[in-house]
Amino acid sequence: MAGTVEVETVEKDGKQFRVVKEGKATILVPQGAKIGEDRGEVQQVFYNPIQQYNRDLSVLAIKTYGEDILAKRKEKILAKSNKQSKKRKRDEKDDGNPSVETEPTASLASDQTTGALDEQKAHKQTFRILDALSASGLRALRYGHELPFVTSINANDLSKSAAESIKLNVNHNGLDEIISVTNEDALAHMYRAIADDLSKRDRHGNPTKSHKFDVIDLDPYGTAAPFFDAALQSVRDDGGLLCITCTDSAVWAGHSYCEKTFALYGGTPIKGMHSHEAGLRLILNAVATSGARYGLAIEPLLSLSIDFYTKVFIKVTRSPQAVKFLGSKTMVVYSCDHGCSAFETQYLLRSKPTPNKKGSGSFYKHGMAAGPTADRHCQHCGHVMHVNGPMYGGHIHSADFIQKLLDQIPNASPEVYGTLPRLEGMLRTALEEIIPGPEVDPTVDPKDAQHAEIDHCPFFVIPSKLATVVSCAAPSDDMFRGALIHLGYQVGRSHCRPGSVKTDAPWSTIWWIITEWIRQKSPIKASKFTPLMPGWKILHSAGLVDVQAEEKPQEGEAAEKSDEQVSSPSELELRKTLVFNEDLARLGRLRDAQKLVRYQMNPRPDWGPLSKAKAQ
Template sequence: MSNSSEPLAGANLETSPAAGQTITHRGVKYTTIKEGRAHILVPPNAKTEVDPKSSSKDSGENSQNVFYNPIQQFNRDLSVLAIRAFAEDFSARRKERAQGKKKNQDRNAKKKKAKAEKRDQGSAVVVTEDLSHNKEETSATQSATRATDAAASSDQTATGAGEQGKDVPQPPIAESEGPGNAKKRKSEEINEHADEVKKQKIATNGLAGDEGVATTDEARDHTTTTGTSEAAEDNVLNPAKAAALPKGQRPDDKLRSHLRILDALSATGLRALRYASELPIPTHLVANDLVPAATNAIKLNVTHNRLTHAITATTSNAQAHMYSAAFAFNEHAYGRYDVIDLDPYGTAVPFIEPALLALNDNGLLCVTCTDAGVFNSMGYLEKTYSLYGGIPVKGFHAHEAGLRLILHSIATSAAKHGLSIEPLLSLSIDFYARVFVRVRRSPADVKFLASKTMIVHSCDSGCGSWALQPLARTSTQVGKKGGEFHKYHPALTAGERNCEHCGFKTHLAGPMWGGPLHNPWFIGRVLGLLPQVDDEVYQTKSRIEGMLSSALEELEVVSALNPVSGVDSESGAKAQQKQDRGGVNGKRSKDEEPTAEPASPKLTTGDEVPEAAHTNPDAKANNNDKGHEPILGLIPAVPPTIIDSHPFYFQPSALSGTIKCQAPPEAMIKGALRHMGYTATRTHAKPGMIKTDASWAVIWEVMREWVRQKAPVKDGSLKETSAGFRLLYPDGKKEAEGVDADGEEAEKMEVDGEEVKRRIGNGKGADDGKRRKVVFDDVLGRDRPTKRLVRYQVNPRANWGPMTRAKG
């Protein structure tokens, strides 16, 4: 967002837009604010920031009837890039469908041609046999006639002799039925084939080029200047006209080259303006708002930005608009959208179900929820349940739990209609949450939803740990013929009433989404776009890169998502990164030097050459021989069977507060976990947090070793009834030298040259009783990126945050 300090006066609505202009329209002076490539007109004395110490009466500002918050530019920059990445997938799917349709047409044409040739060959044989038979009969007749004429030659006159020389006519039946019918049938088949070709051309009307896709700025500009004047393109853009055509002439909506986007709660229309001006694919947008004043502002901004050919402003209830797009009579096939953006003031839950229904198959749903006080805290848990269908979490991991509650609400609403969701990107940003979800019509994938839904047993009043309880489980079975199929079972009870680590009571949270929060290929695609975009247009580019890099690193704990590290082997991302961190299985020998943690997983965009192409040099040639052209741009889907077995993150300083010791550095804890063979990364939601695949038993074992090695606890600082005391002394009493309080022996283990005692027995402190060497290696735990990344928000200005609700 940029704004000139000296407004440019003397401009009107037809003047080329520029930042800082003063536009006079119908006696009202507007100030122009530029964000990205879009310009919006702000009425005089409109609020663009809030000072809590002043009131609107004192400042002379008008009541806010159109909402604009410059703090959310990060949201809009990210949305443009996310939709741009999705547009590449959209175009690739159109190209794939066009190729598949052409392949089917060619196959059908070959079959029809072969059938016609076979029929013609059969007809030719019949005609040849008939002609031979007719010739034989003609010869016999002529011989008999000549013999008769020779016998009566004395009685014949000259005239009779002349008649003798006449040829006997051939039977016309065989000739007329043979080649004549074959030619007639062949002519009919040619006409039928021509009719089919004509219908296919009509069905594919509206395609851009031979491949049916357009992904460049030139294609978008050509569509905006000439597309609306063509009848075919107009039929595609206008659902009513397209549905009114005869069935054989209706365009194939799945071969449409342009992207259809709905900005359901548009306000000033800024999002629609940016999508229309910055996406490199032909777009048709609908900017909708309930308030007529907002719609008038949208029309002014669209006219001023010269985007009337691409954006249509409507005044209607967003829910009614989306329901009508999904179920309008004879128009629903052409009225649905490819992308729907929901950015309300507060929760987006009331708009989720109609938005899901109004989306095309493989459509993108963008959702913003700004009611963080509801889904991120326990202050209004009854409201959280009524909106999102689950109870929030109390603790440092509440931000990720809030994201999972939002995804749970979307997933359950979609499942009722046979729709499955795939989170492409889920972020907790400032005071709101932003999720990008791909919606697919797949009743088979919906069956996995119960297995990806979980309840959390949270020890919020004790040590802060949690235990997961899935609602169901899925198993893969092998059939009698070797094929695989899935079976669905109720899950066993996993949680307990009291925490297994500190003994305090646990509380329930959820149900909530238990699958991955992101798609690594989608994140890689967005990150791959950043070097191509202008820093002046996307002023939050550095923060987008930092936050998405952190989100990509979070997926390291999901072992099933091997492509995160760019490794397609069986070991996958986790094993490769452990090997990079030091030694086999993530454990470094004594003679090895510590190595720095790699910056981030290798970016994957979905366009990489498959692993088979690396091992088999003839794979590509064989692929081309079969006539299969590789489709670039498709974003692979995360398999629906994958669950996130290690959700949430923990805060080392909070754990040290529980046991009353000095807070350990983040690198120390991460280094200790990585030395033990576990994955430990940061999270995008909050700084100073660690996300790991280690169990809570291992985490508390590391914290006990931290106290023993680095930061002893002062005597008397922990009460015997406190959670910290039970965590430090799992058996309830302090250990004596060599023998514990119960008289059982204690073993000694060497850690960094020191002898440390640990109880031998069934104590809960150790994870399954195995001996573990804890080494606090800060070098191993330190992340050394190749470049400095802005991973977390810094205060952009004073009193920033959500502004007051728009009125009008």
């Protein structure tokens, strides 16, 4: 269970405090401050136990990221040292310098000193975290206790009382050596450091990087958008990590404030079951475009939509080459949001492998994309299409990173991570979201191919929702997945919604499966449908409604009608052998080795965003 709220009290400096333990941290809560029980009241909410999941995830993600990046940096330092030492020895030999023979001890000693220094350097790497909007300071305390490699944490909060309370808690936890507390506007704090680095130049004329952080955690109340620019410039540009939480779900996932969504995130939201995945993509796009102005490219490591907020972990690297691919990874989406829920993506640029002049390989040529990819009216149901975005069209997670996180779980203590089962369930689900795209052209630079990679299966469908459009009994998820697999498509699911099916099948195939399901298993009452209903055109094209006796399609004719939309001739053959039976459901059944807590089904009474802690 998330968050153990203890009612133990202690006295400190003549004041009474309640004690809350989470992970390895202990937090002193002033008497009278809220511990997340009462919603709605504008009170000081000091500790919200339901947010333990968010903190557990942050600790685990930074732990995984930190161990990995420090090991890589160490390897680099030692490899460089090794190379230099070999070069020195070679130079000495080439010079005919007999030092190796006559002064073996001196040379060896100097070699050993340099080697030892490098070794020391490799072991004594710094790792700095900025918790820019620290509030209760609990995250910083947990980082201090639970991440052994961290050398310094800066917990910052605008509120004087919050900063004082963090200081008290840092001292109570014995973390004064690691955590420094500042009481500043987060933007001023970051921009001052940026300005400092920009005005001090090294001998090559480049800005210094002495103020940069390895990790910046942004967890404000509401949107984090105003902080993207400063955080991007304050984090290390050789693979630094941004952890961003946005709690304004009504903005990035709702459609009632689309003008606000555009203002904050530079794109419009999507109306539909996949609105939360669109929200993640809008946030990623806002970070990516902000970074691109400085030549900083992003790699989303993990992007989760959790309850009422999003949490994204993004790696930032200076790479003018990689940012050239941003346009071809940015898409708008045409959505049939008033009709059958079909969508089509449209990328803003096209990066296409093109043979080089030498004929020795290929390079990516960037050019304008042809458009539009959809008609004004939905080709399936005839309803009007709306345009959404632009938003990020690359992969929203890194499979490699999720696997590393999952590898940590068997060794993670349930005492420290109170939400382990849910962490594992959500991570395994996120891993199933990544559906491999077509094979990469082997003649291009593999690094560029990585930069160019887009997500060929953004978003998802929910079979029961599709059934609602055509008013039929829904096929089971297994049956629907089985049909997709039978026709040669890939399937997965999304962490955003229970019952979601991700697939690389086109919408023409999706609607063919549903209408075939009606034909075989779930007959509809044709008289219920009128031409204005979204389901009408779909059923009509399939020969299921309003078919005059004389124009009733001959067997196979309905399938042929939509032949133009079917890309592979083999699908037409496979359609002929699709039978909705137990074998098909078995084909679509996803194997679950153990029961996973994939989705939060039973929110607790204290579930939901709590009001902002009031500054005193």
